[in-house]
Amino acid sequence: MHSSIASFQWLLYIFTVISSLQVSATRFNIPRLSPTRGTILQNPEILSATISEDFQTFYYNQTLDHFNYRPESYSTFQQRYVINFKYWGGGAGADANAPIFVYLGAEGPLDGDISIIGFLTDNAARFNALLVYIEHRYYGKSIPFGSREEALKNASTLGYFNSAQAVTDYAEILLYIKEKFNARHSPVIVIGGSYGGMLATWFRLKYPHVALGALASSAPILYFDDITPRNGYYSIVTRDFREASETCYETIMKSWAEIEKVASKPDGLSILSKKFRTCKPLKDSYELEDYLELVYADAAQYNQPPKYPVNMLCGGIDGAALGTDNDILSKIFAGVVAHEGNMSCYVNPPTIESETTVGWRWQTCSEMVIPIGTDNTTMFQPAPFNLSSFIDGCESLYGVSPRPHWVTAYYGGYVSYY
Numbered sequence: 001m002h003s004s005i006a007s008f009q010w011l012l013y014i015f016t017v018i019s020s021l022q023v024s025a026t027r028f029n030i031p032r033l034s035p036t037r038g039t040i041l042q043n044p045e046i047l048s049a050t051i052s053e054d055f056q057t058f059y060y061n062q063t064l065d066h067f068n069y070r071p072e073s074y075s076t077f078q079q080r081y082v083i084n085f086k087y088w089g090g091g092a093g094a095d096a097n098a099p100i101f102v103y104l105g106a107e108g109p110l111d112g113d114i115s116i117i118g119f120l121t122d123n124a125a126r127f128n129a130l131l132v133y134i135e136h137r138y139y140g141k142s143i144p145f146g147s148r149e150e151a152l153k154n155a156s157t158l159g160y161f162n163s164a165q166a167v168t169d170y171a172e173i174l175l176y177i178k179e180k181f182n183a184r185h186s187p188v189i190v191i192g193g194s195y196g197g198m199l200a201t202w203f204r205l206k207y208p209h210v211a212l213g214a215l216a217s218s219a220p221i222l223y224f225d226d227i228t229p230r231n232g233y234y235s236i237v238t239r240d241f242r243e244a245s246e247t248c249y250e251t252i253m254k255s256w257a258e259i260e261k262v263a264s265k266p267d268g269l270s271i272l273s274k275k276f277r278t279c280k281p282l283k284d285s286y287e288l289e290d291y292l293e294l295v296y297a298d299a300a301q302y303n304q305p306p307k308y309p310v311n312m313l314c315g316g317i318d319g320a321a322l323g324t325d326n327d328i329l330s331k332i333f334a335g336v337v338a339h340e341g342n343m344s345c346y347v348n349p350p351t352i353e354s355e356t357t358v359g360w361r362w363q364t365c366s367e368m369v370i371p372i373g374t375d376n377t378t379m380f381q382p383a384p385f386n387l388s389s390f391i392d393g394c395e396s397l398y399g400v401s402p403r404p405h406w407v408t409a410y411y412g413g414y415v416s417y418y
């Protein structure tokens with residue numbers, strides 16, 4: 001992931017800030033890894049309308065719990081999948097070995113993905129491929145327990161919301177599709193980005209008889225259990241900024257202490273609110289700092305032609321020195337405006353929580369424990385990942401404890417016998 005993400009236009013990266021998990025002075029940013037931006041997913045209904053008629057929607061009666069034999073495990077829910085037959089040369093067609101390209105849904109409704117993921121449609125004609133897109137359970141229209149409200153109620157219903165169930169859902173549906181469309185001899189290639197790329201990787205590991213291959217783009221399968229250094233993500237973001245402009249990097253480095261200095265004044269938060277033209281008065285300085293971190297990470301994420309957002313942002317920060325306001329915070333704000341555009345307000349606009357935010361919060365608090373933090377080697381404020389406070393936060397939210405070692409225990413990690 002990291003800088004290489006930028007080469008995959010369809011793989012974007014967003015952060016979610018879980019303020020309810022904020023523990024003492026530790027800011028609590030959990031990375032959310034998504035092929036589409038959360039904002040795009042806000043209104044899937046509108047997006048569905050833009051999907052062409054080539055895409056047909058189906059539902060599969062999916063088993064709630066694949067892994068035990070208690071009666072309640074056998075209950076089912078409708079899982080959505082979408083097929084595009086336009087290029088398909090297999091089945092009854094001439095090319096019995098034509099492949100099936102499968103997009104594995106990730107942490108959001110499928111609707112947004114289909115119109116954005118060009119990889120499948122771009123390659124379908126050349127291979128006479130069948131295109132299949134499957135929605136991840138607990139997102140979009142693939143919700144167990146009859147309603148989203150019931151499904152997300154508490155850990156008793158959320159307990160079936162995990163990656164092992166999800167990849168098994170995909171295996172069942174793919175075996176069913178191969179049977180239904182006379183595609184028994186068609187090789188299956190599973191494809192995903194970010195969390196979806198992890199699923200593609202893990203799918204290929206667990207179901208080599210179903211998938212001949214997997215394409216996983218920017219899938220951080222090694223960002224678990226301290227296999228990857230905790231500061232890895234923010235180090236790369238930092239490097240991107242330094243490469244763009246050393247003075248910009250230095251201004252950002254200095255800005256955190258400046259924010260804290262202003263915030264500690266009696267009317268400090270209102271000064272900061274005014275300076276950064278916030279949509280609502282700031283509750284605390286972390287609100288501003290979290291926002292700035294997100295803006296910087298977002299710029300690095302998309303740092304590719306034609307816009308090179310890091311250069312644009314740093315252009316704002318460095319350029320502000322030429323104007324009348326050349327204090328550190330004015331420079332930072334000029335950088336924000338250069339990146340975000342001229343908006344009526346910044347930092348904390350009114351938002352509704354997306355399905356992705358809500359769902360990914362559970363996923364990170366159960367198995368997707370990605371120990372990501374900052375130390376003094378980055379341009380961000382040192383905010384080391386603290387597993388025990390992370391666990392405390394999750395327990396108070398859901399009443400159950402995350403399993404930080406489950407991903408590596410189940411799917412693999414470091415080989416430990418040499």
Ligand SMILES: *[C@@H]1O[C@H](CO)[C@@H](O)[C@H](O)[C@H]1NC(C)=O
Nearest residue numbers: 059060061062076077078079
């Ligand atoms: C799926 O379940 C619904 C409701 O239980 C049922 O009406 C439908 O026939 C089932 N579809 C298939 C393909 O089994």
Ligand SMILES: *[C@@H]1O[C@H](CO)[C@@H](O)[C@H](O)[C@H]1NC(C)=O
Nearest residue numbers: 153154155156157398399400
């Ligand atoms: C979840 O809610 C249901 C009914 O509202 C209750 O029976 C169950 O014990 C709850 N589970 C947990 C873990 O709180």
Ligand SMILES: *[C@@H]1O[C@H](CO)[C@@H](O)[C@H](O)[C@H]1NC(C)=O
Nearest residue numbers: 277337338341342343344345
């Ligand atoms: C930015 O927008 C405000 C109104 O929201 C407008 O008054 C101002 O001229 C704009 N500035 C630029 C540089 O476009």
Ligand SMILES: *[C@@H]1O[C@H](CO)[C@@H](O)[C@H](O)[C@H]1NC(C)=O
Nearest residue numbers: 253374375376377378382384
């Ligand atoms: C960073 O932290 C390490 C360990 O806490 C310390 O040894 C080092 O001096 C610090 N470096 C800077 C530049 O503050």
Ligand SMILES: *[C@@H]1O[C@H](CO)[C@@H](O)[C@H](O)[C@H]1NC(C)=O
Nearest residue numbers: 023384386387388389390392
């Ligand atoms: C981590 O958080 C706990 C509180 O949950 C605190 O007691 C501990 O000192 C923290 N560890 C570090 C290294 O900051």
